Amino acid sequence: MFDSPLSASAYEVLGVAATVDHEELRRAYRLQLRRTHPDTGGDASVFIQVQRAWELVGTPELRAAYDRGHGFAEDDTAWDGWRAPSARTDTRPRAKSSGEAGGRQRRRFVALVQEWAGSAVPDPYDPAFVRTVPRELRRLLADALAEEDTARSVGDLGMGFTAWHDVAVPAGPAAGPNTAQELDKLAHIVLGPSGLYGLMSADFGGIVRFRGGEVIGTEAGGPAGDRAPITALLTQIRVVSRAARVKFGGAILVLPDDDLAQAIVPLGSIRGTTVVVVRRSALRTLLREGVPGSRTIGGTELFDLRTRIQHTVRFA
Structure with missing residues (x-):
């Protein structure tokens, strides 16, 4: 869901700007967990999205990789995820x-x-x-x-x-x-x-x-x-x-x-x-x-x- 041009970014799901520091990001994650938990009346599907967002940006290393791949980093590297697929190189029989x-x-x-x-x-x-x-x-x-x-x-x-x-x-x-x-x-x-x-x-x-x-x-x-x-x-x-x-x-x-x-x-x-x-x-x-x-x-x-x-x- 986070790799779709239509989907919310991990930061949007957590309700923060992409520029917040790590501690603020962690606080936002915990807050969203409480708000969306099914046991407290939250939406289970949104709760899962919050968990998935944290899996993508929950550590400085993961966050840096996510930012580079999704256009949030100043030093973006080339990313082929939305570009047209290249020609196949394998020779397996295909439909x-x-x-x-x-x-x-x-x-x-x-x-x-x-x-x-x-x-x-x-x-x-x-x-x-x-x-x-x-x-x-x-x-x-x-x-x-x-x-x-x-x-x-x-x-x-x-x-x-x-x-x-x-x-x-x-x-x-x-x-x-x-x-x-x-x-x-x-x-x-x-x-x-x-x-x-x-x-x-x-x-x-x-x-x-x-x-x-x-x-x-x-x-x-x-x-x-x-x-x-x-x-x-x-x-x-x-x-x-x-x-x-x-x-x-x-x-x-x-x-x-x-x-x-x-x-x-x-x-x-x-x-x-x-x-x-x-x-x-x-x-x-x-x-x-x-x-x-x-x-x-x-x-x-x-x-x-x-x-x-x-x-x-x-x-x-």
Whole structure:
């Protein structure tokens, strides 16, 4: 959660400025522990965040490393955490993939940041600079990072799987009214022996919860009210399903590990599609085993599905 462009810094969680001395930092930590402890009426998820923040800055050595990596130190060293991933050098067999995960969000982020700044920005991924830009721009970068991380996880599934990233969602009657902004792309399609799935990668900058089959959480209406990610994902899947004449076995929302209270959260069948929310670290296991109720696909059927999708998809 602390490495997301959307998340609060360790200092913000502890309620102090990044310039306080160590003793003041320690006092703030103890105060926040008392305020957020579940036994005294505090929020358990916030209590965990406070503990995690202290793990990052609780000693002078840890704090110095955190400051260098997150743009709080005057002698910042180069940090690649938010920059575009470099080319892979290992030769292990990987899932076959097409499209550029997160690529469009990165391009939009850089273009809009330059426009917002009013001049050329030497390093749009510098952590100290990123913290100054509006939240809606940081969200673009957070989404790009989330999609790149999911693509890496899917790639590690091996040769039995095929993935398509940044799939353009065609317009048409299946989309329904008032959905143009949500339907411009489906982040990931994954096909393997366990089934065919549509995936959305998201990062809301904090722990999320669910109500009525939709996401609610830390942004007081942001995830559910502004984006309605589950609803958008199901509609994206429906449009692609009709265009390619295939049936998806499930919809999967992938979140950073720290943003989900448990590894896998099944939301049941929504609009006739099984929906699962999963931590990124548990995604490979879920895709290998399949979502609840999924069936094994193999042989001619797997080949036919791959061919139909390959002939239909266009990239955003």
